[in-house]
Amino acid sequence: MKSSVIVFPGSNCDRDIAVALEKLQFKNKMVWHKETSLPKSDLIVIPGGFSYGDYLRSGAIAGKSLIIDEVIKAANSGCLVLGICNGFQILTETGLLKGTLLRNKNLRFINRDVNIKVINNQTKFSSKYKSNQILKINIAHNEGNYFTNSKHLDQLKKDNLIAFKYCDENGNVNESSNPNGALENIAGIYNTKKNILGMMPHPERMVDDIISNTDGINLFSGLIN
């Protein structure tokens, strides 16, 4: 399984995701944003961070970078694409995923471990999780408040495109378990073909018991098979 991690000026989770991928036997390559071709990849990861210092809007400048045309082409031909945190913001700016990430409702940068619930476990990314499984995953963002129009929200629900929702430790999805004000507690979504996943929580930070937990491993190990 070959993976590529796209690196922008200001990316800061690129090495974390590379460590996670290599731990799970991916043959990974780092790809600088000025490249105009991608190595052959089964998975492309757009990592977290603050690409271009979040200038203009989070992900806006990275979403127009040179390598992005290649990412869009690969995504449209079925390649798996995972955007984490700033990567999710970048994917919405490219149009590969619909909706956008607004400033957190409480106006604070939030960095803590939260509970999320697996809503759809029928995709390549989530097949190793149980339906409604509760995971403890770290979030670290200032703009994680997912927003989209009501038509798209209906489509997300109808086509089962909501990947994860914020919940409490018992799995209750409500306002008090919503860290950032995201619409219907949405923490991650798929595109209609379900080969693109964008999520605010950081599964790559949850692959080792020594520093956190291993709740993120199944997301990557599911892709290997």
Place this chain on the structure above:
Amino acid sequence: MGKQFQLNSKKNKLRFSVTVTLKKDVLDPQGKVVQNTLLNLGMSNLKNIRQGKFFEIEIDETDQIIAKKKVEEMCQKLLVNLIIEDYKINILK
């Protein structure tokens, strides 16, 4: 030569301003905080504040219609997130 180029470019220059604001139904938490702070400062008749962005753009072009179209394209392609933001283009003298 350099001087003449400068003169020409001044002559050809059209200036625009673009104001970008969040759409009405999108929550503007920054605007709310600014509003609350102004209320705390005693601005009791303050009714509503929405925070936005402002761009000043110079276009090397003499035709106002063509130049405005270019600015329109800039808004659509990069400056504005059309899902959550509205924009207004004004010509500056």
